[in-house]
Amino acid sequence: MEIEMTDTEPPMIQKQSDAFVTAFERLEREGVNTQPAWLFALRKAGLARFAELGFPTLQHEDWRFTNLAPLARLPFKPLLTHAADGVAAEALSAFPLARLPGSRLVFVDGQFSARLSSSGTQPRGVRVGGLAAALRDEPGLVVKHLAKQVMDDSLAFTALNMAFFQDGAFIYVPAGAVIAQPVQLIFASTGREAGATAQPRNLIVAEAGSQLTVVETYVGAGDAATFTNTVTEFAICDGAVVEHCRFQDESKAAFHLAALHAVLGRGCNFTSHSFALGARLSRVNIRAKLDGEGLETVLNGLYLTRGEQLADHHMIVEHARPRCAGHEYFNGILDDKSKGVFHGRILVRPEAQKTDAKQTNKNLLLSDDATADAKPQLEIYADDVKCTHGATIGQLNDESIYYLRSRGIGLERAKRMLIHAFAGEIIDRVRCEALREELDKLVWDRLEQNPRLAEPTR
């Protein structure tokens, strides 16, 4: 564990909080974001909460391994209009996962681009589209669900997103409906200037017994230090089966903060994968409330970092009802001077008897300078539960290398197979086959680009 204190600049951070407040007030004067009134009230509350919590520093327990000072130093330039033409349709096809079947919603700098999207035909009653449009066209459905999944009000950036979001995806799957093909949400940052900030908000509602696969992809085009602050809410009702994947591959200079707020109903099955490959600094806050009996959820993640990247996953899984299974698996492959951070807290409420909770975090260090910080926590108030957790930080397993070599596979190739396998443990949990295959290629291509793993001539 290491704590880096040199980069904290509290006055700067205070200034940064002020910048958001100032920007909000300016927008308010210009009449931006002030309608509808119910939403404006939520926005103001979000801003107030953000101002109250302040910009996190290393002194905050939940941020002690992740230094936001470089982000705080950026100017805040909220993106309220987008330059859709900055992203050519052809360029989209080069984006990761673009080969997947199914409908595709594209957001450029946080805002829906109808031109680049194809929502396809959906079963009756299903909504797959932009949140801004849904707010305009059927506010009743949105007001019923928006922000309702945010049970934890201690997250400054979720509050900030509430204050500023312009658009995002709105997916509504009525009871019993099945969307067979994955729904893709692609968030492209044009990376125009440092501090350019997109704050997408996604609201996904799966009513009882419905089925959905949804893939969020974040990619960046430019090389400016942009800032993405995204929030995705999931309302998963009784018996719904939802598979979710977020694939973050923003540009090397980008800051990527994200939150997943999920409330899960009785007997549902919710699987959420998080792949973090890009960005200078990324952080995903995951808050899952297991709010119905007998449900199953898997949170699964892989982070690959190199250079001076930092990837942070911070989750709280709250078991609030009996007989739920909640399993978290996060693997990190860290190279150069990069850093992986994992914080996983399992909270078992007194009524959550027969809980089956499991959490593992494994980190593979490919260089002597890479670091991993793992902080697993169990907080259990019920007495009849099965809870396990474990975290490992280490190198490749010598026994496995020996086994492969004893079958004729050379040392370097054996290592690469094992690194691939380490990533494969996570990728294999992706149920959607087309998605799994694409992810496998993407991750493997990325690993192959690593000169440390390049096959030597022999």
Added chain:
Amino acid sequence: MSETILDIQNLHAGVEGKQILKGLSLSIRAGEVHAIMGPNGSGKSTLASILAGRDGYEVTAGQVLYQGRDLLEMDPEERAREGVFLAFQYPVEIPGVNTTYFLKAAVNEVRKHRGQQELDAVEFLQLVKEKMKVLHLPEDFLKRPVNVGFSGGEKKRNEIFQMAVLEPKLAVLDETDSGLDIDALKVVSDGVNKLRRTDNAQLVITHYQRLLDYIVPDFVHVLRDGRIVKSGGKELALELEQRGYDWTGKGELQPA
């Protein structure tokens, strides 16, 4: 006389400063099956590990010639490509590495080394399908990660299956019978026996005589305290079964 495949001369070796093998000599020719029996701690697994090239063992004296070459100079992968195969006592689980991918890579490394054309996916499947049947391996086996979730018996069958696919010149079976019930033991032995040819050799390392009812050796050696103290034909195994290891004496070399 047939070609000598393995020639171990006066091998002294140990691990972490502890001497385990104390002058082991053994010569194996093509077409022969040798069994090494011995009590726990006699050095059986150390011998297997040294032959396969596991890290951490130190050879302090003696030599091991494989087809006339210094085996100890070779990396584990080179030994495998040259035809040395170790069936592990404890096969390693490798999550995330699909069995097909692993085995196809291994086969093609060996073929490349022998100057043979690499197999494509179809040819590979043809090669393995038949051998899977011999070892009663389930259909989905090739899609599963290497040894993950396999029962003890399945792991051992997988070892022999790999041996069948790689067609080694010298196969070393390290306690392949441990953890097997009688049916599994028959399947595994049947697999091993089918691989027996006049141009290859097998070295069977075991604690119990039971395995040798099914894999019948030409020679049996008793290993005690790091040396072979007695050698004989297959009947020696039965004698050991009846009389235990004690009568073989401790560490003093006896004529075969």
